[in-house]
Structure formats: C-alpha cells, structure tokens
Amino acid sequence: MGQTLAQKVYESHVVRRTDGEPDLLYIDLHLVHEVTSPQAFDGLRAAGRTVRRPDLTMTTEDHNVPTLDILSPIADPVSRAQVDALRRNAAEFGLRVAPMGDRDQGIVHVIGPQLGLTQPGMTIVCGDSHTSTHGAFGALAFGIGTSEVEHVLATQTLPQQPAKQMAVTVDGELPAGVSAKDVILAVIAQIGTGGGQGHVIEYRGSAIEALSMEARMTICNMSIEAGARAGLIAPDQTTFDYLQGRPHAPQGEDWDAAVAYWSTLHTDDDAAFDREVHIDAAALTPYVTWGTNPGQGLPIDGVVPDPAQFADEGDQRAAESALAYMGLTAGTPLREIDVDTVFLGSCTNGRIEDLRVAAALLKGRHVDAGTRMLVVPGSVQVKLEAEAEGLDRVFLDAGAEWRGAGCSMCLGMNPDQLKPGERAASTSNRNFQGRQGKGGRTHLVSPAVAAATALTGKLTAPADLDNGIATRPSTRAGA
Amino acid sequence: MDAFTTHTGTAAPLRRTNVDTDQIIPAEYLKRITRTGFEDGLFVAWRTNEPDFVLNQPQYADASVLVAGPDFGTGSSREHAVWALLDGGFRAVISSRFADIFRNNSTKSGLLTVTLPQADVEALWAAVEADPTTAVTVDLRAKQVTYRNTAVPFEVDDYTRWRLLEGLDDVGLTERHLDDVTAFEASRPSWLPKTLPARAG
Numbered sequence: 001m002g003q004t005l006a007q008k009v010y011e012s013h014v015v016r017r018t019d020g021e022p023d024l025l026y027i028d029l030h031l032v033h034e035v036t037s038p039q040a041f042d043g044l045r046a047a048g049r050t051v052r053r054p055d056l057t058m059t060t061e062d063h064n065v066p067t068l069d070i071l072s073p074i075a076d077p078v079s080r081a082q083v084d085a086l087r088r089n090a091a092e093f094g095l096r097v098a099p100m101g102d103r104d105q106g107i108v109h110v111i112g113p114q115l116g117l118t119q120p121g122m123t124i125v126c127g128d129s130h131t132s133t134h135g136a137f138g139a140l141a142f143g144i145g146t147s148e149v150e151h152v153l154a155t156q157t158l159p160q161q162p163a164k165q166m167a168v169t170v171d172g173e174l175p176a177g178v179s180a181k182d183v184i185l186a187v188i189a190q191i192g193t194g195g196g197q198g199h200v201i202e203y204r205g206s207a208i209e210a211l212s213m214e215a216r217m218t219i220c221n222m223s224i225e226a227g228a229r230a231g232l233i234a235p236d237q238t239t240f241d242y243l244q245g246r247p248h249a250p251q252g253e254d255w256d257a258a259v260a261y262w263s264t265l266h267t268d269d270d271a272a273f274d275r276e277v278h279i280d281a282a283a284l285t286p287y288v289t290w291g292t293n294p295g296q297g298l299p300i301d302g303v304v305p306d307p308a309q310f311a312d313e314g315d316q317r318a319a320e321s322a323l324a325y326m327g328l329t330a331g332t333p334l335r336e337i338d339v340d341t342v343f344l345g346s347c348t349n350g351r352i353e354d355l356r357v358a359a360a361l362l363k364g365r366h367v368d369a370g371t372r373m374l375v376v377p378g379s380v381q382v383k384l385e386a387e388a389e390g391l392d393r394v395f396l397d398a399g400a401e402w403r404g405a406g407c408s409m410c411l412g413m414n415p416d417q418l419k420p421g422e423r424a425a426s427t428s429n430r431n432f433q434g435r436q437g438k439g440g441r442t443h444l445v446s447p448a449v450a451a452a453t454a455l456t457g458k459l460t461a462p463a464d465l466d467n468g469i470a471t472r473p474s475t476r477a478g479a
Numbered sequence: 480m481d482a483f484t485t486h487t488g489t490a491a492p493l494r495r496t497n498v499d500t501d502q503i504i505p506a507e508y509l510k511r512i513t514r515t516g517f518e519d520g521l522f523v524a525w526r527t528n529e530p531d532f533v534l535n536q537p538q539y540a541d542a543s544v545l546v547a548g549p550d551f552g553t554g555s556s557r558e559h560a561v562w563a564l565l566d567g568g569f570r571a572v573i574s575s576r577f578a579d580i581f582r583n584n585s586t587k588s589g590l591l592t593v594t595l596p597q598a599d600v601e602a603l604w605a606a607v608e609a610d611p612t613t614a615v616t617v618d619l620r621a622k623q624v625t626y627r628n629t630a631v632p633f634e635v636d637d638y639t640r641w642r643l644l645e646g647l648d649d650v651g652l653t654e655r656h657l658d659d660v661t662a663f664e665a666s667r668p669s670w671l672p673k674t675l676p677a678r679a680g
C-alpha cells in the first residue's frame with residue numbers, strides 16, 4: 001500500500017527502529033525562542049552536554065519583545081532577563097540568534113520560511129505548538145516541550161511514534177472575502193479542538209492548491225487548534241517559486257536536485273487515511289469565534305448560540321462558561337457585537353499578504369472612533385516590505401497603530417495586552433480566557449474581517465462595507 | 480526525572496472540558512528561567528476569580544490526583560503546565576482525552592496522565608464529590624486506577640511505562656545510539672539548509 005506525504009517524510013528520517021521502542025527521528029531544523037528554551041540550556045549545562053548541531057539550530061526573540069521603542073532595553077526586568085538568557089545561551093553554545101533590531105528578527109514561524117530555512121520534506125521542531133505552520137511547505141513540523149528541546153539540542157533527534165493520518169480536503173473556489181483563516185476556523189468548528197488528536201492532517205483539494213504559500217501557512221498554523229500533531233500540504237510549483245532565491249534555499253545544481261526530490265513528495269494514490277473530512281469551499285463564509293476555544297466558531301451571519309442547543313453536556317457547560325466569560329447573550333447576531341480593539345498580526349496572519357488585504361480595506365477610510373487597531377508585522381522583513389509598499393501610511397492614515405515585529409498581543413507577554421473586559425477581534429489563533437490579557441475577550445477573525453471590524457467597531461464581514469454598513473454611526477455608549 | 484510507580488491520594492473533580500495550558504498557567508508566569516516554583520501560577524485566573532473553583536474548596540485543597548473533562552492540556556506546548564501541576568502537588572491527571580503535546584511533556588517530568596473512558600471519569604467525579612476523602616490509587620505497575628471497590632484498567636505503552644517506572648531521562652537513552660545518528664547524518668543530502676557555516680572538522 002502507498003504512503004501519505006507525512007509518512008514519506010517521517011520514514012525518511014528514521015535513524016533507528018527497534019521493536020518495543022519509539023523510533024528515533026532525525027530533526028533537520030530546530031527553531032528556538034526565548035520562552036521555552038532557558039530550562040533546556042540549563043539541563044545541557046548541568047549534564048555537561050553541548051549542542052550537537054548548531055548549524056541546524058536557529059534562535060530568535062519574539063514572545064517578550066516590545067513593539068514600541070525596540071532599540072531601548074526591555075523595560076520589564078523579567079522579560080529582559082529571559083531575552084538576555086537566550087542571548088547568553090546562544091553565545092555560549094555557538095548558536096545563531098536574531099536579536100531585536102536585527103533584520104532577521106521576528107516570530108519564529110515567520111522567519112523560518114522567510115529565510116528559506118523551511119523546505120519541503122524536512123523535519124522541523126520548535127518548543128512552540130504553532131510549529132505546524134512550516135507544514136505548508138510539505139515539511140513534517142511539530143511543537144515540542146522544553147524537555148524535548150533539550151533532547152534535540154543534545155542529539156538532533158527525537159523519540160517518536162508514527163501518527164495517525166487525516167485528510168482534510170477542501171474542493172471548489174473560495175467566495176470573495178473568504179480566506180485561508182476562514183477555511184481553518186471552519187475546519188476546527190467542524191472537527192473540534194480534539195478532532196485531530198494523534199493525527200497529522202494533510203490539507204488537499206483544489207481550494208488548497210489555489211492558495212499562496214502565506215495562505216497555506218495560515219491553514220497549517222492552526223492545525224494544533226484542531227488538536228493535530230502537525231498539518232501539511234504537498235509541495236508544488238507555488239512552493240518552489242516561493243523558495244527560489246531565498247537566502248538558505250539551494251542554488252544551481254543543488255536547486256535542481258532539491259526540486260527533483262521535492263517533486264516526489266506527495267501522497268500516493270493508494271495510500272489510506274485513518275480519517276477523511278471534506279469541506280466545500282464555495283459554501284464557506286467569513287468565520288468568527290464566539291467562545292473561549294477555537295472550535296467555538298460560526299459563520300459571521302450567525303447568532304451567539306444557546307448553550308442548551310448542544311447535545312453533549314460537557315459542550316453545554318463549556319458554552320455556558322464561554323458566554324459568561326465573553327459577556328455575550330444567546331441569540332445576539334454576531335454582527336452586533338461591539339469590539340474595542342482590533343489586533344492584526346501573529347504567526348497566523350502577520351505576513352505581508354495579510355497586511356495587504358487589511359490595508360486595501362482601510363485605504364481612504366478611518367477606524368471607528370471607539371476602536372483601536374494595532375498592526376504588528378510578523379517580522380522585521382515583513383515590516384520593511386510593508387513600509388516599502390507604503391502600507392504603514394495606509395494604516396496610520398486610517399488611525400491604526402503601526403508597531404515593531406513580534407508576537408505582541410497574540411499572547412500579551414509584552415506590554416500589548418487587553419484590559420479586563422476589553423473585547424478584541426484578533427487575527428491570532430487562540431481565544432482562550434485571558435490569552436490576550438487578564439479578563440480580555442477574544443474573537444478570532446481573518447485579516448479582512450479584522451479590517452472591516454476596525455472600520456465599524458462591530459464584527460463585520462468585508463462584503464458588508466460595500467453595503468453601506470460602515471457609514472452607520474457606532475451605537476457604543478459614549479462613542 | 481522522578482520515577483512513578485504508584486500513587487495514592489485524594490482527587491479533585493475538575494468538571495471542565497478543553498482546559499488549555501493558558502488556563503493551567505498563563506503566559507506571564509512563563510517569563511521565568513527556572514524549572515521550579517510555578518505553583519503560584521497554577522489555574523491562577525480561576526483560583527482568583529471564582530470563589531467556588533474546585534481547588535478553592537478546602538476539601539480538595541490537598542488533592543494530588545486531578546480528574547478533568549475531555550481535551551485537557553490543549554493549546555500551547557509550554558511544559559510549564561506540567562511543572563505547575565507537579566509544583567502544585569499533583570502526581571497524576573485523569574481525563575478521557577489529552578492533547579498530544581501535553582501528554583508527551585508529562586511523561587518527561589514524571590506526571591502521570593491516565594486516559595479513561597468518559598463514563599469512568601464521570602463515575603470517579605461522582606465518587607469524589609460524594610466523599611472528597613476518597614482515596615484514589617493510580618498504579619502504573621498494575622495499569623489500573625482504584626478507589627473504594629472500583630478498579631479501572633488503563634492503557635499505557637510499554638516503553639513509556641518502563642521509562643516512568645525507572646525514572647529514566649530520554650537524552651541518556653538516546654546517547655547510547657549516537658553511532659546511528661552519525662551514520663544517518665552522513666547520508667543526508669548536502670543541499671539541506673544550514674543556519675550557520677558548518678563547523679570545521
């Protein structure tokens with residue numbers, strides 16, 4: 001029987017296989033950030049170990065970095081100590097680091113692809129669950145914990161068990177204003193936050209093939225929100241075109257050899273999946289979440305659900321507590337939900353195409369008077385590219401804030417946080433309680449919905465703007 | 480890592496689904512660079528904002544077995560979630576479904592994650608709610624959870640069980656096979672990307 005793409009990549013990295021033991025898997029690229037690594041480096045030091053392959057390791061500062069005044073030392077002493085620890089560890093163990101202010105600095109899952117370090121057929125890990133992003137290139141990429149970070153630093157391998165295989169097939173054409181983010185929110189709403197548990201998801205079908213690399217990254221990024229170990233997409237000409245000429249992409253004869261190999265990386269016709277899910281692209285609309293886990297999402301045309309409508313008792317309780325936390329009443333149309341803050345950024349939607357989509361909607365318009373909008377590019381490169389295109393001016397003229405690169409309000413480890421009770425429309429990936437700041441309330445949205453929402457102060461689909469909705473005065477008290 | 484053989488203690492019924500690792504320990508506690516002392520962040524939002532949260536109830540304050548709803552440990556890969564549970568006095572978590580990374584992390588630090596069918600979780604919830612002093616034993620050697628007159632078997636793969644019973648750390652085990660790693664490295668295509676110029680020699 002044939003193999004899936006994920007199985008091909010996995011099998012080609014097995015260093016050792018013995019009955020009754022996990023496989024030992026070779027890791028081609030280890031990405032490291034400041035939050036999940038300090039204890040791993042301490043572990044190496046305590047045992048007198050070194051980093052086996054500094055040349056396959058890349059470190060960056062992203063989670064703690066401020067997005068204002070980035071050339072000054074970090075004001076928060078605890079954040080500063082963590083960033084300093086990474087720099088010290090990188091120096092001590094001979095690792096490349098992209099520090100704040102560096103051209104290559106940015107969110108770990110934005111810089112890997114941008115540098116061309118992420119390539120088809122590789123195994124890639126990082127102490128970060130959104131490592132699944134890199135699967136967009138046909139790599140097997142997954143998040144690991146700090147103990148495993150230490151293991152990879154020391155041995156460049158990981159003990160692994162083969163995962164189960166799931167296919168999510170999206171066929172058809174996406175309607176205008178519906179993006180990769182809406183696709184993945186719809187997938188998670190359908191299969192649930194545990195639906196992918198134990199599986200690697202391969203996204204396939206004509207709608208996936210039509211996506212750009214950045215859109216594919218958005219989809220693979222949120223595989224973890226469906227509980228999957230990893231998500232990936234078979235490499236094709238779109239992938240090769242994206243990679244060619246990037247700093248770490250192969251060149252000359254190496255390029256030809258690489259493309260020849262990459263072209264073999266697809267699921268065999270006779271391969272079997274353990275589970276298959278089908279989505280009709282043409283039937284999708286913009287999706288938004290109403291609750292406190294990423295599976296609690298609906299088309300924006302919907303209303304806040306009544307907890308009693310859920311069949312499962314656990315789901316009912318979860319919906320009740322989500323509505324209480326979110327300050328929402330069942331039956332409220334999603335479009336009537338007032339939003340205080342719009343966050344455009346993160347490893348899900350902080351790339352140049354995301355900024356372009358939002359800027360196109362904001363151009364010549366102004367952000368609602370009662371709403372603030374934060375635009376945080378995913379990396380310094382994205383920031384420079386946006387500025388070269390004049391997108392920064394569009395955002396600033398519309399009344400949005402234009403910030404430095406980093407994770408920022410995606411998780412609020414830096415000063416960019418929601419206040420208690422504040423409500424955000426966010427292009428990030430997690431609407432967990434308190435994720436964007438203590439007591440903060442998050443609705444996950446696409447970049448287009450984020451921009452439309454910023455203009456009206458309420459959850460808004462981009463198509464609504466053409467229907468005159470943006471011109472309605474905000475009903476927010478005092479606005 | 481500390482070995483895990485068997486553990487007996489009281490249990491806290493956490494009747495929630497989708498307990499993500501941001502709830503187990505929020506990001507602000509992740510700025511620390513040490514590996515211990517995370518108990519202050521454990522479920523801190525719920526402990527602070529919900530007076531009747533299960534761990535705020537005196538009868539469950541000393542629980543060392545956490546019995547949670549499905550999809551426990553979703554979200555962020557932060558191993559701090561495992562450390563916070565251990566630092567907070569827990570030795571085992573029981574749920575009908577765990578997120579993969581959380582469960583994997585737990586096996587690296589000696590927190591036992593036990594997957595039981597939801598019906599068994601419900602029965603255990605009922606038992607410890609009826610009598611919070613109920614002693615619950617999680618026995619890795621016998622692969623079963625016992626309380627009062629009930630014994631429920633659970634599955635765990637033999638290799639993980641052996642590692643936990645012996646308290647072995649993975650790096651040491653893998654180092655026995657570095658020759659295999661070196662041989663594999665010799666077979667990798669030369670065009671694969673490097674982040675640095677290769678080291679001399």
Ligand code: SF4
Nearest residue numbers: 130346347407410411
């Ligand atoms: S942007 Fe958010 S999800 Fe992505 S790596 Fe940073 S904190 Fe994690």
